[in-house]
Amino acid sequence: MKNIIELISIVVIAFLLVFLTSAIIFTIIVPFNNPFTFQFSEILIVIFKLVVSFGLFLIWIFIIQKIITRYLKKKLNL
Amino acid sequence: MNLGLLEYGIVIMAFVITYLATNRLIPLLIELKREVLDYHKEGKKFVAYPGGPAIILGLISALLVSIIITNDTRIIAILGVVIISATIGIVDDFKSLGGRKKPLILLLASVPIIILGAYEPNLDFLFFGSVKLSIIYPLLILVSIPVTANTINTIDVLNGVSTGFVIITSIPLLISLLLIGDGSMVLVTLILISVCLAFFQFHRYPSKIFPGDSGTLTLGATYGAIAIVGGVELIGVFAILPAILNSFFYLSSMRDFVEHKNIRVRPTKVLPDGTIEAESNENAPITLVRLIVAGNSSKELPIVNTIFILSIVSATIATIMGILTWVI
Numbered sequence: 001m002k003n004i005i006e007l008i009s010i011v012v013i014a015f016l017l018v019f020l021t022s023a024i025i026f027t028i029i030v031p032f033n034n035p036f037t038f039q040f041s042e043i044l045i046v047i048f049k050l051v052v053s054f055g056l057f058l059i060w061i062f063i064i065q066k067i068i069t070r071y072l073k074k075k076l077n078l
Numbered sequence: 079m080n081l082g083l084l085e086y087g088i089v090i091m092a093f094v095i096t097y098l099a100t101n102r103l104i105p106l107l108i109e110l111k112r113e114v115l116d117y118h119k120e121g122k123k124f125v126a127y128p129g130g131p132a133i134i135l136g137l138i139s140a141l142l143v144s145i146i147i148t149n150d151t152r153i154i155a156i157l158g159v160v161i162i163s164a165t166i167g168i169v170d171d172f173k174s175l176g177g178r179k180k181p182l183i184l185l186l187a188s189v190p191i192i193i194l195g196a197y198e199p200n201l202d203f204l205f206f207g208s209v210k211l212s213i214i215y216p217l218l219i220l221v222s223i224p225v226t227a228n229t230i231n232t233i234d235v236l237n238g239v240s241t242g243f244v245i246i247t248s249i250p251l252l253i254s255l256l257l258i259g260d261g262s263m264v265l266v267t268l269i270l271i272s273v274c275l276a277f278f279q280f281h282r283y284p285s286k287i288f289p290g291d292s293g294t295l296t297l298g299a300t301y302g303a304i305a306i307v308g309g310v311e312l313i314g315v316f317a318i319l320p321a322i323l324n325s326f327f328y329l330s331s332m333r334d335f336v337e338h339k340n341i342r343v344r345p346t347k348v349l350p351d352g353t354i355e356a357e358s359n360e361n362a363p364i365t366l367v368r369l370i371v372a373g374n375s376s377k378e379l380p381i382v383n384t385i386f387i388l389s390i391v392s393a394t395i396a397t398i399m400g401i402l403t404w405v406i
Contacts, residue, residue: 002373002374003369003370003372003373003374003384004384004387004388007369007370007384007388008387008388008391010323010369011319011320011323011388011391011392012391012395014319014323015316015319015392015395018315018316018319019203019204019316019399022203022312023203023205023206026201026203026209026211027201027203027206027207027209028206030209030211030214031209061326061330064323064326065330068327068364068369071369071372072364072368072369072372074373075356075372075373075374076356076358076372076373077358
């Protein structure tokens with residue numbers, strides 16, 4: 001159980017990231033109201049929401065992958 | 079909200095049926111030569127497989143009696159999820175569905191919840207507030223059941239892990255549902271814990287039986303269904319975070335839905351004395367077990383205990399979150 005503290009840290013970091021990302025997506029981005037009145041603005045807002053949500057998801061993936069790769073490289077001397 | 083003697087009787091019934099069915103199933107499976115190699119043991123040890131039918135029998139019988147007693151349509155939806163996921167799991171046990179087909183077919187298991195409208199499209203985020211997601215919530219349900227089912231299925235690589243994991247991570251759900259005062263869902267969660275406890279007696283290290291895809295998919299789908307129908311979906315997600323991370327690491331390193339048995343380079347190696355060592359090949363998939371044994375080769379039991387410690391940590395975080403959300 002030598003790695004337990006590091007693994008617990010990974011779980012806690014993952015929790016914080018998942019919590020923040022999902023909270024921002026579902027409580028800020030998804031309910032975001034359309035401030036424009038021009039034609040096709042609804043479609044534009046939906047695309048904007050999708051892009052921002054997907055971007056946040058990609059940032060989460062990037063951070064977690066960085067942490068895991070660094071951890072494995074350190075432990076397995078890759 | 080108070081559970082009566084009858085409800086406690088159902089919980090005990092679920093335990094007894096699962097225990098007796100598993101006890102009977104082991105010799106039957108051995109007689110039918112339905113055994114698989116326990117990969118992480120020294121020597122060649124074979125274990126009866128699949129034990130899923132005992133889990134399914136325990137769950138279905140207890141849920142049927144619960145429906146009669148409570149008359150709650152939400153339990154009918156959960157029963158629907160159990161039956162569909164169990165059928166997919168049994169088919170997968172006897173004729174492998176393949177890594178890509180399985181999650182797609184599992185979308186069907188979400189349908190009873192959506193058709194019966196057994197959900198509230200609200201998400202309660204601690205500090206961020208509550209949000210109503212009328213349009214995208216059914217889509218989230220559709221994805222959630224395959225995710226939880228596959229998550230529990232993917233983490234089931236060592237003796238006792240899947241059932242032990244579900245027992246630990248169901249406790250935050252139970253506490254949150256008790257705080258909310260949802261008697262029916264408390265009963266269903268207790269049934270799930272009870273069934274897992276009964277099967278765990280045979281599944282724990284050293285295993286006498288493996289649950290198979292029928293067992294793990296059913297347990298995962300039931301867990302997801304309780305979280306959604308009980309309105310404690312966020313608590314459910316955070317509690318099973320180590321298993322979600324395990325699936326995520328696996329998928330992101332393999333870049334495809336590949337079945338464990340079809341992996342070219344295994345994530346770990348088993349030494350002749352039964353010690354499990356992390357694979358240093360860069361092409362090996364990243365899994366939770368590989369992370370645990372990275373630079374720290376271990377026997378199977380300490381690895382199982384480490385997974386349980388991680389699940390206790392995530393379950394504690396989820397419980398604190400549930401309590402704070404309820405208080406605030």
